Amino acid sequence: MDITLLGHFVAAAEAPDFARAAQALGISRDTLSASVKQIEAELGYALFDRSAERTTLTEIGSVFLVDARLELAQSAGQGARPGKNGGSGGGKAKAHKGKGRAPAVKGQPKLGKRRQSR
Numbered sequence: 828m829d830i831t832l833l834g835h836f837v838a839a840a841e842a843p844d845f846a847r848a849a850q851a852l853g854i855s856r857d858t859l860s861a862s863v864k865q866i867e868a869e870l871g872y873a874l875f876d877r878s879a880e881r882t883t884l885t886e887i888g889s890v891f892l893v894d895a896r897l898e899l900a901q902s903a904g905q906g907a908r909p910g911k912n913g914g915s916g917g918g919k920a921k922a923h924k925g926k927g928r929a930p931a932v933k934g935q936p937k938l939g940k941r942r943q944s945r
Contacts, residue, residue: 828869830902833895835862836874840884840892 835852839859842848849859867874874888884892 828866828898830899832862832866833899835859836866837892837895837899839863839875839882840888843881845882 835848835854835858838848838852839845842851845859846856849856852859863874870887870891872887872891873885874891876883876885
C-alpha cells in the first residue's frame with residue numbers, strides 16, 4: 828500500500844473532519860476523500876462511518892489506524908538511514924557535457940565559426 832495514502836488516512840482519522848485534515852496536508856478535500864476511498868477499495872472494508880452527522884472511524888478503521896501508524900513510523904525510520912542512497916536527498920542531476928572544448932590555437936580558424944559571406 829502506498830505510504831502517501833496511509834498518511835492521508837491517518838490525517839483524516841486524527842482530524843475532526845476531512846476539510847481540516849485536507850487543509851493540514853495542503854491538499855484538496857476531494858483528493859483526501861479519493862485517497863481514503865482507494866484504501867477502502869483495496870481493503871474491501873469501509874474505514875469511516877459516513878452515515879452519522881460526523882465522519883467517524885468504524886471498528887475496522889480503528890484497528891487499521893494502529894497498523895497504518897506503525898507502517899508510517901517504520902517507513903520514516905528507513906528513510907533517514909545514512910549510507911548508500913540514503914541520508915541526505917542529493918541534489919540536482921547534472922547534464923553530461925562531454926570532454927570540454929579544445930583550446931584555441933593562434934592562427935588556426937575557430938571551430939564552429941564560419942567566415943561571413945558578402
